[in-house]
Amino acid sequence: MPEVKEFRLPDLGEGLTEAEIVRWLVEVGEVVEIDQPVVEVETAKAMVEVPCPYGGVVTARFGAEGTELPVGAPLLTVAVGAPSKASAAPEAEGSGNVLVGYGTGAPAARRRRVRPEAGPSGASGSPAGAGPAGGPTDPGGPEAGGHRRSRLRGLSAVAAEGVAGAGVASGAGPQAPVSTGPVPVVSPLVRKLAREHGLDLRTLTGTGRDGLILRADVERAVHAAAAADRAPAPSPAAGVAGAERIPLRGLRGAVAEKLSRSRREVPDATCWVDADATELLAARKAMNAAGGAKISLLALLARICTAALTRYPDLNSTVDTEAREIVRLPGVHLGFAAQTERGLVVPVVRDAHLRNAAGLSAEIARLTEAARTGTLTPAELTGGTFTLNNYGVFGVDGSTPIINHPEAAMLGVGRIAPKPWVHEGELAVRHVVQLSFTFDHRVCDGGTAGGFLRYVADCVEQPAVLLRSL
Incomplete structure (x- = not known):
């Protein structure tokens, strides 16, 4: 049976934390080879083609053209070992390709993860290594060679949005609701700080290893809430019928x-x-x-x-x-x-x-x-x-x-x-x-x-x- 591998948006270097999908270079069901460019993205610095470190059959694409994704969000999944020109390569090995700060020289070590409990609707989180019908796999993703990966708060929310946008085309099912399982927090100080400011830790996405919520994440959320309270009321022009809104991104x-x-x-x-x-x-x-x-x-x-x-x-x-x-x-x-x-x-x-x-x-x-x-x-x-x-x-x-x-x-x-x-x-x-x-x-x-x-x-x-x- 082919092994489904998930390829996430790699660290593009220079402190870049997000990129916009400009153009997909492959379709679902298409055979790709190792290091073949699969998507063209625009960052705050330049337009770049992103090569995939896996060879096989594309089983899902996450995010439509025009979608902005953070570093670490899923890009696509590849069935490695499916009949293809790339199947002759050892499945457990990456290409060794390095895209700025991202390496695929060796397989990622398996990590234990906290599985979310069933929500009110009875849905549960997807198992690690899920295919097109699942969400992101192991949050560590392919981090071979010890290369640094940038992480961005709000990763889960944006990644989920990108997956939902690609669900119809790739056959993905409905996404699981917000987890009601254990919150990834270690420090009692972090929990205490959240309680003092009335923050629900389940609404935060940690920037620590494997999504661990850090004190800095809570402090940023507190500052963001305070800034929102101080923000002036929207100008009258904001609600004008027919006004064009141009996103300030990229x-x-x-x-x-x-x-x-x-x-x-x-x-x-x-x-x-x-x-x-x-x-x-x-x-x-x-x-x-x-x-x-x-x-x-x-x-x-x-x-x-x-x-x-x-x-x-x-x-x-x-x-x-x-x-x-x-x-x-x-x-x-x-x-x-x-x-x-x-x-x-x-x-x-x-x-x-x-x-x-x-x-x-x-x-x-x-x-x-x-x-x-x-x-x-x-x-x-x-x-x-x-x-x-x-x-x-x-x-x-x-x-x-x-x-x-x-x-x-x-x-x-x-x-x-x-x-x-x-x-x-x-x-x-x-x-x-x-x-x-x-x-x-x-x-x-x-x-x-x-x-x-x-x-x-x-x-x-x-x-x-x-x-x-x-």
């Missing part, structure tokens, strides 16, 4: 949370200056006329930024609010804003301070193409220390951008347009650009910010200034 939700956090925590300020970019455009034209790979204007601006950060290292830093310290960072990982069909993303050029204009241009081109095709990895979207925002591509002159938390500063570049300008004592038509600089006022004062921006403007107006740092 990439859009991550951007919203990051910008909101920046506004809450960072006392930012902005200064700006107009600069004559005529000579910079001429320098780029001369570079590209000399042959070789073309150098983009954004790459030249990036090179100017790295030179300016060398002179003003306080701006390549972050603030540790708990320690009340400014952390000056040793290298420049330069982020640049890129607009895509999925929204705004900020790819990061690693070690930008070690690259020349040609190297910056090549890497920016590669990351931009990956952003457009949705193939950026989480590592390519995180870890930036300074951001360059070229909003001039939208045809606007100026902006007061929000700092990309937890960075300390951002340079904004407007469109370069012909304008009247006094050049060498005479009025002339020159190519002028507005540069704006937003900075964390905890990190520096106006003198440092003004010095940085003035140096950038000088390099734009007289590219030969950069020769000092080459």
